[in-house]
Amino acid sequence: MPTRRDFLKGLGATAAVAATAGAATVSAGGHGAHHGPEIYEESYGILTDLTKCVGCRQCEWACNEENKLHPSESIDSLEDQSVFDEFRRPDDVRYTVVNRFKGKGLGGGDMFAKVQCMHCDYPPCASACLVGALKKDPWGPVTYDAWKCIGCRYCIQACPWAVPAYEYNNRITPRVMKCTMCFSRTTTEHDPKPDIKIGNFLTPGRGLPPQEKGKPTGKAPACVTACPQEAMIFGKRSELLEIAHERIKKHPDRYIDHVLGEHEVGGTAWMYISNQPFEDIGFPKNMPDESPAALLESIQHGIFKKFAAPVMLFGACAGLMHVNGFFKHGDKDDTEGGSDHE
Amino acid sequence: MIQKGGPIMSNNSHPAVAKPPFFTPGVIIVSIMALIGLTGIGARFLFGLGHVTNLSNQFPWGLWIGVDVACGVALAAGGFTSAFIAEILMKEDFHDIVRPALLTAMLGYTFVGLGVFVDIGRSYNIWHMLLPSMWSPNSALFEVGMCVACYITVLYIEFLPIVLERFKDRVPWPGVNGIIHFLDRIMKKVIWVFIILGVMLSCMHQSSLGALNVIAATKIHPLWWTPILPMLFLLSAFCVGLGMVIFESGISMRSFKIPYHYESPTLAKYAKILPFLLTVYFAAKLVDMLNRETWVYLVDGSFEGKMFMLEVTIGIILPFCIFISERLRNSFGWLWLAGAMVVAGVVLNRVNVFIIGVSSPYQDMTGRYSPTGWEWCVTIGCICILTLLARLIILNFPVIHALEGGHDHE
Secondary structure, three states: OOOHHHHHHOHHHHHHHHHHHHOOOOOOOOOOOOOOOOOOOOOEEEEEEHHHOOOOOHHHHHHHHHOOOOOOOOHHHHHOHHHHHOOOOOEOOEOOEEEEEOOOOHHHOOEEEEEOOOOEOOOHHHHHOOOOOEEEOOOOOEEEOOOOOOOOOHHHHHOOOOOOEEOOOOOOOOOEEOOOOOHHHHEEOOOOOOOOOHHHHHOOOOOOOOOOOOEEOOOOOHHHHHOOOOOEEEEEHHHHHHHHHHHHHHOOOOOOOOOEOOOHHHOEOEEEEOOOOHHHHOOOOOOOOOOHHHHHHHHHHHHOHHHHHHHHHHHHHHHHHHHOOOOOOOOOOOOOOOOOEO | OEOOOOOHHHHOOOOOOOOOOOOOHHHHHHHHHHHHHHHHHHHHHHHOHHHHOOOOOOOOOOHHHHHHHHHHHHHOOHHHHHHHHHHHOOOHHHHHHHHHHHHHHHHHHHHHHHHHHHHOOOHHHHHHHHOHHHOOOOOHHHHHHHHHHHHHHHHHHHHHHHHHHHHOOOOOOHHHHHHHHHHHHHHHHHHHHHHHHHHHHHHHHHHHHHHHHHHOOOOEOOOOOOOOHHHHHHHHHHHHHHHHHHHHHHHHHHHOOOOHHHOHHHHHHHOOHHHHHHHHHHHHHHHHHHHHOHHHHOOOOOHHHHHHHHHHHHHHHHHHHHHHOHHHHOOHHHHHHHHHHHHHHHHHHHHHHHHHOEOOOOHHHHOOOOOOHHHHHHHHHHHHHHHHHHHHHHHHOOOOHHHOOOHHHO
16 A cells, blocks of 8 residues: 555656646746755754663753743652653643653663754745744754744644644744754854844743854753763764764664654754664654655745746736727726626 | 626616615524624634634644635635636626625635634734745745735725725715716726736635645645645636535525526526536546555545545535536526535535644644634634625625616616
């Protein structure tokens, strides 16, 4: 039976069909190869080695501290093992969570998996956002600008990792909540000046995420620094990939031969290696290698390329109107006019 | 606009039908439902989305987007399809259909806008999409939003002549009357631009509406997820445009006690196009299904498979069978039924694409989305307010020809 993945693979062929949808002008493959948002050759990322994680949840606590989330949770709550009883997802008060998978660890022990925003290189959320509130910073993180956001939640619909959460219970200023790769900590040289001041009143107390391109300060995100096991490494993505493959090669008994995030959804800044198949430890199945955003953008830009199709449609309609006599009597008669008939 | 061979009135030799009063027992029930819907909207703004809806991080779009917006846009397609037939192809006998369809489109899109306003978390930021500094041409939703915003404007401009006609020479102030005449003259000169713009913008955003969920490739059931979703949405919009015209003509004729023979011959004549449109839509769906081999999901006994078959049977196959029969087409009951089926089929399709066909990788844990009572109340309430407004406007403005006995003879 064909799986969804098979269909996703067949995208290329059908994309050409799709482009003709709007009676349009797409030259086959002309706009097909989209490169997505700007990204530096030397972009940064994080490699998480799940075999090293012991489930201490220091990363969760550090994240809450750094991003001022979940203020009621004290450091003592980390002792509480009962949170592992249920499978958790990042939500509107947690950018990251650690889940336990019993008996899946090395040697039959427990296995722990931290999840957060993957910071895709070609993020569907940013492609989906109609006001540019979500952006891929060329050096790595996908950032969110609450004061631009209109709250349509298309980003949440678009995210294949099902990560962004929404403050549904915030009745006035709900935000999309997701890991920022500790933007204010890891990024420098940005200009946080907003375009329009009124937004400041609408999103008080959070500071404004930068919209200019940043540069890494060299500081790692809070969770990476907090990890006592050094399960996470922060660095250049290309180097992290080398490290990941090196580890897999060195310890084929310890790791499965798969770096999650190397290719998925066009590659992600946050990557994982593990001793278990990723779909068994809470990651979505059948992730396509191409970002779904690439397909949609090629369809949309194909249909609306240089605005030719709509303009042609307009011209064709005007021609039809002329041929059919719409303009014949309109000018000389002074009887009636109107959108329709008189 | 058409003055060929004298006023269009010559086409309609029927006597005018007396206008009924605004309130009838049915209207009172609809008004109560509208009030409940308004309460729901109030509750959403007072207590937030979380208290009123079942939306979640796994299912961020629910009934309001799936029905109020997606179905609303589809069902307002009668506006541009009838404008195309009557104004661009200049089919004179179709002219009586244009104004009611225009009114439906105008109100429909107004409520699409209202639906979006209620659904989005920061409604006060809705104007952000118009700001050039925030334009995001990569986003399909940006395209939809801009087109809908432009199209609402176009629809209001297209409706202006009806308002002008209502007040022309009927206001006691000569100055105002002069302005009305002036505007009327301008409208006569420029209306063609807005008629074509309406068709163009409609084709653009009807297809882009389908493009929205292309990005959620891993979340939409393969029966519905396809890269040709934009084309399918556009083709089904053509179908439902005519279907909706038939459907609502039936309702308004019944509601305003207009004899069926006033409009039904024209509708039956143009219903002949529908088998062709339905065939094209069906063929596109079929080729797509064969191409992606998704037929396996039809026979796996899943709910989605059954919904897909229901959608195709009700929305395409059955109405096709009715529309190709000349005998059935000429009976208004059958014609209306087939029109209603096309409408139901497209509504089912939009609901399937936006709600039923949507899954989440974590739905086993969170459960699937099902709307709350409040969400239903707001959706139904919005439809009720829309019908009340339509009735109010029809009773006070020259929209339905049969209710107007010779007003434009002057």
